[in-house]
Amino acid sequence: MFDVVKHFLHKEEKGNDATVSKAGHDILVATCALLVEIAQIDKTFTEDEMTTVLSILKEKYGLSKEHADALIAEAEKQLEESVDLWQFARMINENYSNEEKMEIIEILWRIVYVDGKMDQYEQYLMNKMKNLLRISHDQLIDAKLKVKYSTQQQNNE
Numbered sequence: 001m002f003d004v005v006k007h008f009l010h011k012e013e014k015g016n017d018a019t020v021s022k023a024g025h026d027i028l029v030a031t032c033a034l035l036v037e038i039a040q041i042d043k044t045f046t047e048d049e050m051t052t053v054l055s056i057l058k059e060k061y062g063l064s065k066e067h068a069d070a071l072i073a074e075a076e077k078q079l080e081e082s083v084d085l086w087q088f089a090r091m092i093n094e095n096y097s098n099e100e101k102m103e104i105i106e107i108l109w110r111i112v113y114v115d116g117k118m119d120q121y122e123q124y125l126m127n128k129m130k131n132l133l134r135i136s137h138d139q140l141i142d143a144k145l146k147v148k149y150s151t152q153q154q155n156n157e
Helices: 002-009 017-040 047-061 065-081 086-095 098-115 120-132 137-156
Strands: none
Touching (some): 017 065, 017 098, 047 065, 047 098, 086 098, 098 137, 120 137
């Protein structure tokens, strides 16, 4: 399990295994919470959105379907208990580089465009994420265009 957590973080951590595992788990839950929040911001968590989130967790973080399902359940529980998204963003800001945060923003855009469009709630939340994750408006738009272009390329193939 310790090696899996190190893989999630893409960097070496110092400390005992329990501390690192707990920290790694918390960071992963925080990241997953943002994915779940963008997927259900319009009050529906569609099958396509769920499939995309599961796919991302399996591909990017190397989770099995069972671990991904458990992580989503934990993220949903944390979201229900939270007042806002600041606690999740703080965890990400403290542990991820700007490059890693941009990867998260791109993943969030992927989830937004699963259905091919962005609604007003998704737009609002993405602008909020920009502020919470301390990225510029230009970075947000660059990530959006990158994802839209990539999605169009895949659809044309």
